[in-house]
Amino acid sequence: MTQLQEFTLKETAQWLQNCEDAHILIHRSPDGDCIGSGYALAEALRQMGKRAAVLCSDPIPERYQFLLPKETQQIFSPKCVISVDVADAKLLGENLQPVYGECVDLSIDHHISHRQFAGALCLDGSAAAACQIVYQLVQLLPVTLTDSMAACLYTGIATDTGCFQFDNVSPATHRIAADLMERCPDVNYAWINRQMFAVKSMGRLHLEQLMIDHLEPYFGGKCMLICITQEFIRKFGIDDAELEGIAGFPLQVQGAEVGIVMKEKEPEKFRISMRSAGETDVSAICAAHGGGGHRKAAGCLVCGPAAQVRAVLLKSVSEVLNTP
Numbered sequence: 001m002t003q004l005q006e007f008t009l010k011e012t013a014q015w016l017q018n019c020e021d022a023h024i025l026i027h028r029s030p031d032g033d034c035i036g037s038g039y040a041l042a043e044a045l046r047q048m049g050k051r052a053a054v055l056c057s058d059p060i061p062e063r064y065q066f067l068l069p070k071e072t073q074q075i076f077s078p079k080c081v082i083s084v085d086v087a088d089a090k091l092l093g094e095n096l097q098p099v100y101g102e103c104v105d106l107s108i109d110h111h112i113s114h115r116q117f118a119g120a121l122c123l124d125g126s127a128a129a130a131c132q133i134v135y136q137l138v139q140l141l142p143v144t145l146t147d148s149m150a151a152c153l154y155t156g157i158a159t160d161t162g163c164f165q166f167d168n169v170s171p172a173t174h175r176i177a178a179d180l181m182e183r184c185p186d187v188n189y190a191w192i193n194r195q196m197f198a199v200k201s202m203g204r205l206h207l208e209q210l211m212i213d214h215l216e217p218y219f220g221g222k223c224m225l226i227c228i229t230q231e232f233i234r235k236f237g238i239d240d241a242e243l244e245g246i247a248g249f250p251l252q253v254q255g256a257e258v259g260i261v262m263k264e265k266e267p268e269k270f271r272i273s274m275r276s277a278g279e280t281d282v283s284a285i286c287a288a289h290g291g292g293g294h295r296k297a298a299g300c301l302v303c304g305p306a307a308q309v310r311a312v313l314l315k316s317v318s319e320v321l322n323t324p
């Protein structure tokens with residue numbers, strides 16, 4: 001096993017200045033933060049005269065396409081491999097993990113549950129988003145902040161904080177967002193927020209209607225669960241894209257402290273997303289099932305029939321939730 005190193009921001013910036021031909025890996029089921037941090041970092045590297053490409057196991061969802069550069073990415077073999085916003089090599093996904101899982105040189109991340117897999121790690125568990133770290137790196141590099149970088153970084157910060165609502169938001173988060181707005185005033189930040197948080201497709205609204213009908217309350221409504229089986233998806237003709245970001249949905253119910261979304265990826269294989277609105281540490285619950293994440297947002301993979309998976313999860317939740 002090679003020596004694993006922890007890098008400060010300064011050391012990371014130094015490393016980035018020396019790197020060449022970078023492949024930047026982002027996590028499967030890409031979200032605003034990994035896409036934003038990946039493409040902002042790629043642009044910074046290109047400004048320094050380096051080749052950089054962003055790679056993902058899954059396609060970039062339509063709603064984030066505006067963050068992608070107009071020109072198609074160059075194809076080249078990498079001299080260095082960087083991951084951003086990837087808490088665990090498994091999250092590289094089925095296309096990237098077999099190829100890159102063991103050869104990531106530098107990992108830039110903000111998950112407290114990070115499991116080190118890269119040669120060097122730049123981790124800031126207090127950062128609300130990986131984009132917050134990439135912003136700080138950009139300050140240390142000889143690059144100019146462009147509108148496209150600002151749009152990427154702002155989108156990542158806004159989406160990973162639920163539009164500045166979650167308690168991962170710090171004064172630094174607001175200062176960074178303010179600085180991006182000040183230095184790149186031509187970016188339409190209001191449009192970004194509307195696209196990310198207000199606008200929904202008709203299909204998504206129909207799905208939300210279905211989810212309301214299928215929400216299951218437990219422990220006097222302190223835990224709300226929704227189980228999306230493959231049968232559910234087939235029966236109601238749900239498009240996979242509509243399912244993005246549904247993890248927060250159960251917590252919209254007043255009184256809910258823990259929200260669980262069970263999504264059947266393959267027969268009897270459930271991807272679990274847990275969210276906490278109160279004191280419950282859902283990353284600890286998910287860790288007990290081989291997953292991880294943040295205190296208020298975590299996930300894991302649990303196999304078995306839906307009823308069994310549901311029972312196992314509820315038992316874990318009941319152990320930490322203050323139920324009478």
Ligand SMILES: [Mn+2]
Pocket residue numbers: 033034085110128129130160
């Ligand atoms: Mn993130």
